[in-house]
Amino acid sequence: MPRKRLDVPSVEHLSVVDEEGHVDESLEPSIPADDLRRLYRTFLLARRFDERMLRLQRQGRIGTFGPIRGHEAAVLGSVFALQRTDWMVPYYREWPAYMWRGWPLDNLILYYAGYAEGMRVPDGIRDLPLCIPIASQMPHAVGLAYASRFKGEGSVAMVYFGDGASSHGDCQEAMNFAGVFQVPLVFFCLNNQWAISLPRAKQSHARTLAQKAIAYGFPGVQVDGNDLLACYVAAREAVDRARRGEGPTLIEALTYRLSLHTTADDPTKYRDEAEVKAWEAREPLPRFRRYLEAKGVLDAAAEAAVEAEVDAEIRAAVERAEARMQASLLDGFEHVYAEPTEELRGQRAELERELAASAEAAHG
Amino acid sequence: MTEQRKLTMVQAINLALMQEMERDDDVLVLGEDIGVDGGVFRVTDGLLAKFGEQRVIDTPLAEGAIVGMAIGMAIYGLKPVPEIQFSGFSFQAFHQIENHAARYRARTRGRYHIQMVVRMPYGGGVRALEHHSESEEAYYAHTPGLKIVIPSSPRSARALLVSAIRDPDTVIFFEPKALYHAVKEEVPVAEETWPIGKARVVREGRNLTLVAYGAMLHRCLEVAERVRAEDGAEVEVVDLLSISPMDTETIAVSARKTGRVVVAHEAQRSFGVGAEVIARVVETAFLQLSAPVRRVTAFDIVYPGFARERGWLPGPDRVLRAVRETLSF
Numbered sequence: 098m099p100r101k102r103l104d105v106p107s108v109e110h111l112s113v114v115d116e117e118g119h120v121d122e123s124l125e126p127s128i129p130a131d132d133l134r135r136l137y138r139t140f141l142l143a144r145r146f147d148e149r150m151l152r153l154q155r156q157g158r159i160g161t162f163g164p165i166r167g168h169e170a171a172v173l174g175s176v177f178a179l180q181r182t183d184w185m186v187p188y189y190r191e192w193p194a195y196m197w198r199g200w201p202l203d204n205l206i207l208y209y210a211g212y213a214e215g216m217r218v219p220d221g222i223r224d225l226p227l228c229i230p231i232a233s234q235m236p237h238a239v240g241l242a243y244a245s246r247f248k249g250e251g252s253v254a255m256v257y258f259g260d261g262a263s264s265h266g267d268c269q270e271a272m273n274f275a276g277v278f279q280v281p282l283v284f285f286c287l288n289n290q291w292a293i294s295l296p297r298a299k300q301s302h303a304r305t306l307a308q309k310a311i312a313y314g315f316p317g318v319q320v321d322g323n324d325l326l327a328c329y330v331a332a333r334e335a336v337d338r339a340r341r342g343e344g345p346t347l348i349e350a351l352t353y354r355l356s357l358h359t360t361a362d363d364p365t366k367y368r369d370e371a372e373v374k375a376w377e378a379r380e381p382l383p384r385f386r387r388y389l390e391a392k393g394v395l396d397a398a399a400e401a402a403v404e405a406e407v408d409a410e411i412r413a414a415v416e417r418a419e420a421r422m423q424a425s426l427l428d429g430f431e432h433v434y435a436e437p438t439e440e441l442r443g444q445r446a447e448l449e450r451e452l453a454a455s456a457e458a459a460h461g
Numbered sequence: 462m463t464e465q466r467k468l469t470m471v472q473a474i475n476l477a478l479m480q481e482m483e484r485d486d487d488v489l490v491l492g493e494d495i496g497v498d499g500g501v502f503r504v505t506d507g508l509l510a511k512f513g514e515q516r517v518i519d520t521p522l523a524e525g526a527i528v529g530m531a532i533g534m535a536i537y538g539l540k541p542v543p544e545i546q547f548s549g550f551s552f553q554a555f556h557q558i559e560n561h562a563a564r565y566r567a568r569t570r571g572r573y574h575i576q577m578v579v580r581m582p583y584g585g586g587v588r589a590l591e592h593h594s595e596s597e598e599a600y601y602a603h604t605p606g607l608k609i610v611i612p613s614s615p616r617s618a619r620a621l622l623v624s625a626i627r628d629p630d631t632v633i634f635f636e637p638k639a640l641y642h643a644v645k646e647e648v649p650v651a652e653e654t655w656p657i658g659k660a661r662v663v664r665e666g667r668n669l670t671l672v673a674y675g676a677m678l679h680r681c682l683e684v685a686e687r688v689r690a691e692d693g694a695e696v697e698v699v700d701l702l703s704i705s706p707m708d709t710e711t712i713a714v715s716a717r718k719t720g721r722v723v724v725a726h727e728a729q730r731s732f733g734v735g736a737e738v739i740a741r742v743v744e745t746a747f748l749q750l751s752a753p754v755r756r757v758t759a760f761d762i763v764y765p766g767f768a769r770e771r772g773w774l775p776g777p778d779r780v781l782r783a784v785r786e787t788l789s790f
């Protein structure tokens with residue numbers, strides 16, 4: 098037979114809770130009520146933090162900030178599938194995952210206020226710092242997953258990236274390496290439809306981004322990224338597969354960047370307000386809230402209590418961060434190498450003399 | 462007396478890898494054709510048979526992912542030694558090295574560091590195609606957080622590679638491929654380390670300082686010998702070994718003593734290592750200088766193909782001319 102159809106795997110789409118909050122019980126994961134309440138609290142914390150950070154930026158108290166509004170369900174549903182000893186590799190917008198994993202909020206504020214030490218990953222947390230060069234974090238996740246298996250330690254890695262990153266060589270190289278080495282890794286693509294001004298349709302002519310996994314020999318699945326439970330179910334299955342030694346998975350979460358790319362961006366220039374409004378109606382917080390209310394794990398009184406709690410937490414974090422904003426550059430010399438070189442010691446002394454001279458002039 | 466073996470640079474580097482992998486289970490090597498094939502220069506020959514495919518990893522063809530994956534391994538705590546088949550292809554991994562390997566320690570205030578040695582053959586003189594003959598050290602030396610090491614002999618290659626593998630920071634290890642098989646040297650079988658960041662005065666002299674590294678060092682030693690025989694002048698030769706950190710002290714002491722300095726390298730001239738050496742000489746020995754400091758380098762043109770390489774790279778004649786002009790200034 099000169100022509101025949103090859104049997105290539107296809108891509109599944111998964112959704113568990115619909116836009117009205119109705120759940121497909123056959124797919125509903127069993128999540129303890131305490132975890133659901135913690136997820137809701139972190140969701141709200143992320144949402145209010147996002148809003149507060151935008152205000153702080155407009156007030157000139159922090160610098161450029163990349164808001165997350167709309168992505169929270171995808172990030173939290175997926176990170177919830179990780180164990181504490183697993184590795185979480187973000188791109189530059191997954192700070193709700195940091196919140197879930199126990200980062201102090203003031204670190205994040207400090208970072209966005211221009212203090213590099215905010216990205217010091219807290220001890221005991223296996224996260225990588227935010228990564229700004231698009232897709233370049235993805236090979237690191239392959240290495241972490243390889244090392245984990247090499248050490249026989251049983252941890253897996255999850256790496257986040259966007260629809261824009263999916264065009265990048267680093268993304269394709271990382272997926273290829275992960276497939277070849279069958280490492281315990283989950284690729285989690287936050288397809289938010291826009292890479293700054295470029296719409297998803299112009300990013301790739303492929304019908305789905307999930308199908309790119311097929312080319313590298315592992316499964317790809319598409320989920321409703323505004324459905325926290327669907328993101329959790331897909332991530333959990335992928336994490337379990339990875340932990341069983343069955344290799345990587347690509348998950349494409351369909352969501353929407355409801356806010357700006359960053360505070361330096363004006364989306365009215367390139368996208369239609371009607372499109373934003375349509376996605377705003379499908380945004381993930383009310384859907385998750387309706388699900389929790391229907392399940393009886395959340396009521397109006399509890400919601401109000403959580404609102405007050407996260408508000409206080411953010412206020413305290415801003416105060417702590419602002420108290421930590423010490424502008425001395427001297428610290429920067431300490432971590433270039435394990436030991437400062439002769440050259441660096443000389444340059445540090447140069448800066449110290451400069452600081453001493455300006456202190457003297459100020460007291461003059 | 463300690464046991465010595467007469468080895469080529471390829472064999473000496475292989476010895477360093479063998480011994481470090483035996484000593485430390487966290488050391489692993491990865492790259493294109495480095496396993497079954499033993500590397501295109503046979504530097505990693507025999508490692509796969511000895512350590513298995515989990516530690517001697519034949520990777521798909523993608524320099525960025527080779528280095529990027531090694532960075533992830535290093536974050537975890539392994540000590541990867543990725544090989545880039547030719548330094549001309551290292552630009553495909555440059556963003557991983559500059560954006561990540563060099564910065565991780567600083568960005569995380571020491572929570573993570575990248576203990577990794579990126580090995581790559583570099584330099585000309587082997588009649589190879591474009592992208593197989595260039596010298597890229599200056600691109601890397603400009604980056605804080607990296608160490609750049611270039612050995613000049615089998616023994617220095619072995620001792621410095623061992624130091625590099627044990628160094629807690631990222632080391633870019635350039636192997637002068639013209640020297641891979643050119644000379645044999647006695648190398649101690651027992652472990653030997655040389656400090657990174659230290660240059661060596663390989664020949665003493667009082668009339669002029671010749672600073673070089675890698676394959677250029679041998680051309681400079683040749684010139685020093687000739688100048689003694691023909692001109693009666695004593696040329697001191699400094700082998701940098703470490704481009705970054707640069708051993709300013711050794712250069713300064715020699716420059717103050719001789720008052721005349723020539724620096725030679727295979728890389729193009731402008732904005733290169735030679736310029737940095739001169740800046741340091743001027744900063745530390747200006748008042749002792751008796752002549753302008755000269756650079757002997759490749760011309761600032763694109764690699765012209767190996768048929769014209771001998772005219773492009775600075776040979777002994779060009780070094781000799783610069784030395785004589787500087788001596789008689």
